Amino acid sequence: MRFMMIVKATTDSEAGVLPSQELIDAMQKYNEELVKAGVLLAADGLHASSSAVRISYPEPGGKPKVVDGPFTEAKEMIAGYTLIEVKSREEAIEWALRMPDPHGYGQGEIELRQVFEFEELMEDPESIAREEALRKQIGESKNA
Amino acid sequence: MSVSQTHRAIETIWRMESPKIIAGVTRIVRDVGLAEDIAQDALVIALDRWPGTGIPEKPGAWLMTTAKRRALDLLRRNKLQDQKYVEIAREIDTYTEDDVDRALDGEIEDDLLRLIFMTCHPVLSQDARVSLTLRLLCGLTTDEIARSFLIAESTVAQRIVRAKRTLNAEKVPFEVPVGKELEERLCAVLEVIYLMFNEGYSATSGQNWTRPLLCQEALRLGRVLAAIVPGEPEVHGLVALMELQSSRLKTRVNAQGEPILLMDQNRALWDQLLIRRGLAALERGQKLGRTLGPYALQAAITACHAVARAPEDTNWIRIAALYEALSRQMPSPIVELNRAVAIGMAFGPAYGLQLVDALYAEPSLAGYHLLPSVRGDLLEKLGRYEEAAAEFERAAAMTRNEKEQALLLKRAAACRQEGGQA
Numbered sequence: 001m002r003f004m005m006i007v008k009a010t011t012d013s014e015a016g017v018l019p020s021q022e023l024i025d026a027m028q029k030y031n032e033e034l035v036k037a038g039v040l041l042a043a044d045g046l047h048a049s050s051s052a053v054r055i056s057y058p059e060p061g062g063k064p065k066v067v068d069g070p071f072t073e074a075k076e077m078i079a080g081y082t083l084i085e086v087k088s089r090e091e092a093i094e095w096a097l098r099m100p101d102p103h104g105y106g107q108g109e110i111e112l113r114q115v116f117e118f119e120e121l122m123e124d125p126e127s128i129a130r131e132e133a134l135r136k137q138i139g140e141s142k143n144a
Numbered sequence: 145m146s147v148s149q150t151h152r153a154i155e156t157i158w159r160m161e162s163p164k165i166i167a168g169v170t171r172i173v174r175d176v177g178l179a180e181d182i183a184q185d186a187l188v189i190a191l192d193r194w195p196g197t198g199i200p201e202k203p204g205a206w207l208m209t210t211a212k213r214r215a216l217d218l219l220r221r222n223k224l225q226d227q228k229y230v231e232i233a234r235e236i237d238t239y240t241e242d243d244v245d246r247a248l249d250g251e252i253e254d255d256l257l258r259l260i261f262m263t264c265h266p267v268l269s270q271d272a273r274v275s276l277t278l279r280l281l282c283g284l285t286t287d288e289i290a291r292s293f294l295i296a297e298s299t300v301a302q303r304i305v306r307a308k309r310t311l312n313a314e315k316v317p318f319e320v321p322v323g324k325e326l327e328e329r330l331c332a333v334l335e336v337i338y339l340m341f342n343e344g345y346s347a348t349s350g351q352n353w354t355r356p357l358l359c360q361e362a363l364r365l366g367r368v369l370a371a372i373v374p375g376e377p378e379v380h381g382l383v384a385l386m387e388l389q390s391s392r393l394k395t396r397v398n399a400q401g402e403p404i405l406l407m408d409q410n411r412a413l414w415d416q417l418l419i420r421r422g423l424a425a426l427e428r429g430q431k432l433g434r435t436l437g438p439y440a441l442q443a444a445i446t447a448c449h450a451v452a453r454a455p456e457d458t459n460w461i462r463i464a465a466l467y468e469a470l471s472r473q474m475p476s477p478i479v480e481l482n483r484a485v486a487i488g489m490a491f492g493p494a495y496g497l498q499l500v501d502a503l504y505a506e507p508s509l510a511g512y513h514l515l516p517s518v519r520g521d522l523l524e525k526l527g528r529y530e531e532a533a534a535e536f537e538r539a540a541a542m543t544r545n546e547k548e549q550a551l552l553l554k555r556a557a558a559c560r561q562e563g564g565q566a
Contacts, residue, residue: 036253037160038367041417083417085360090156117394 002041002085002115003092005099009077010107014048014070019103026100034084039095045080052077089114150195154203158187159283161204165211166280167255170318172215176262176280177308182218186211208252253372256281258318260369263307264333267314272307273336274343279304282361292358293343333369334382334439337362341386345393356393363390370425380429381440387422388446391415402547407455419450441470460490477506478514485518493525513542517552520559529563532556 012019019027034040052069071077079102086092092112101108162183169179186207200206263277278284278292286304290297321329344358366383373379395409426443430436436444445466452458467483481503488496500519509515520535536556540549 036368036371038364038371041421085364087159087360088156090152091160094153094156094160 001088001092002083002117003089003096004113004115005082005084005092005096006078006111006113007080007082007099007102008107008109008111009049009079010103010105012103012105012107013079014050014077016048016050023100023102027102030099031082033098034082034095039084039086041083041085043080043082046078049077083115147195150199151191153199154187154190154194157199157203158190158207161207162187162283163259163281164204164252164256165208167259168208168252169211169215170259170262171255172212173219174318175308175312176259176276177305177312178218179215180280182215183207183211185214254320256368257320257372260333260365261320261329262311262316262318264329264336265311265316266329266332267310267316268307270336270339272303272310273332274340275300275303276307277336277365278340278358278361281365284357284361288357330373330376330378334378337366337369338382338386338439340365341389345389359386359390359393362386370428374428375432377429377432377434378437378439380425380432381437381443384422384425384429384443385439385446387418387425388443388450391418391422391450397547403551405551406449411453411455414450422450423447436469438470438474441466441473445470458489460486464490477503477509478512480506481509481515481518485521488522488525493522497522497526511542513539513548513552515539516542520552520555524555524559524562529559533559533563 031040031043034043048070050070052071054067054069054071055064056067057064082099084092084095086095092114096110096112099110102110165183165186166176166179169182170176173179173182189210190203190207194200260277260281263280264273268276275289278289279286284292286300287297290300293300320326340358341362344356344360344362363383363386366379366386370379370383392406392409392414394415395404395411395413397403422443426440426447429440429443445463448459448463448466464483464486467479467486471479471483480499484496484499484503486496487499497519500515500522503509503515516535517539520532520539523529523532523535533556536552536559540552540556543549543552
């Protein structure tokens with residue numbers, strides 16, 4: 001099972017303040033632990049939202065609206081993510097709990113989300129049945 | 145947290161930590177069976193205490209310290225102590241969980257490595273090595289191992305008990321071999337991991353084409369090994385090979401569970417993350433600057449497929465060359481057969497067929513279903529449909545995998561039809 005540990009943005013990360021050496025060391029040690037346990041798939045940090053772009057669709061079926069950053073509400077944004085492969089949801093929680101407080105000043109927040117697996121999308125009997133029904137429908141309308 | 149939630153959390157932590165704890169305790173008691181029991185005792189203590197006290201801040205270190213103290217108590221009771229144990233005892237009696245966490249990272253890795261060399265020791269049969277490694281280093285239960293291999297749980301349990309006994313009887317040391325022996329023993333370790341992976345990747349019998357649990361465990365163990373012995377190119381080669389093969393694990397069968405051949409797979413569904421990881425592992429191995437070993441060469445071949453955006457973009461000439469290098473390192477009729485396929489793709493089916501026909505004299509391939517299967521494929525490409533159909537039927541009769549058999553019969557029928565029309 002894959003999980004994404006999402007580190008939320010903070011006032012500092014948005015202001016481009018680099019993390020303290022202590023935090024960098026702690027993160028490095030944590031990442032090494034993930035590597036040595038064979039569970040780390042990927043980990044990346046993101047630039048602040050000042051260089052971000054938001055694309056939204058305010059009108060259903062309408063044209064996209066493009067807005068340049070920076071954006072307010074740091075908690076709604078993410079500053080980085082770590083992707084892990086583990087045996088169970090409990091194991092993912094345990095790893096997320098071991099991640100150092102990503103900020104340290106009361107704003108640190110990590111969100112743990114399970115990644116959809118291919119078979120969940122492809123082999124779920126319901127969606128297969130739906131897909132088959134859809135194909136049949138398309139076939140019939142073509143023949144009609 | 146409710147008690148049952150706490151229990152689940154504790155069991156999860158134990159599963160994550162148990163290989164390290166078993167390794168650490170084995171260093172003290174020199175007996176993996178005993179070490180496993182002692183590690184289990186630490187779990188029982190945690191299950192008893194933690195719901196009341198809460199989970200300690202460093203649960204892994206807590207479990208390790210508790211298990212090691214119990215190991216020493218046991219040694220004292222059994223009056224097994226000699227000077228060495230007295231020293232270890234003094235050291236452990238005074239250290240705290242914090243010490244374990246801070247200072248002993250390198251030591252824990254060394255112990256883990258020693259444990260891998262022990263469970264993959266050549267005094268054990270191949271089956272015993274795989275079962276014991278899955279049990280002690282991957283933390284799988286006997287039930288999980290049994291289900292992965294489609295065998296009875298009692299068989300697995302017996303295998304593990306016997307393996308532990310053999311290790312004791314043969315006085316297999318808890319150590320990392322050195323010099324020339326290291327190379328050979330590392331080979332045995334990699335073989336166990338790849339065997340595990342292959343058993344998962346392509347089940348040899350039964351209805352399941354793939355058994356993902358074994359693939360995941362093998363890959364995880366390979367990654368662990370690459371992290372603790374980063375200077376061995378073949379470890380990176382094996383990891384690269386498994387990452388790359390795993391990238392298409394989920395496109396190998398359709399919704400009906402029938403196999404899809406490499407050239408027919410939907411490449412858009414290949415896992416690009418695993419491909420990137422595989423290519424990176426391959427590069428890490430190559431950077432060590434030694435001649436590519438068999439795993440690295442196989443990974444390089446797999447990489448040729450992984451980076452081809454469409455089947456027709458495959459660099460078959462490079463693949464044929466890599467197979468040639470592989471057959472020099474690891475001469476085998478199966479490698480020759482694969483080289484024949486690559487030559488057929490690179491220079492035309494007639495050239496491939498020449499090599500395959502030469503392999504029909506090879507006694508070790510007599511019952512190997514891929515030989516007629518490959519020959520059928522080449523004959524089909526040459527438009528010799530009747531002969532191709534006969535080969536596919538022969539191959540179908542040889543395989544034990546039902547899904548694969550169905551696929552071969554389907555190809556045979558298609559050839560018969562083509563032949564009938566011609």
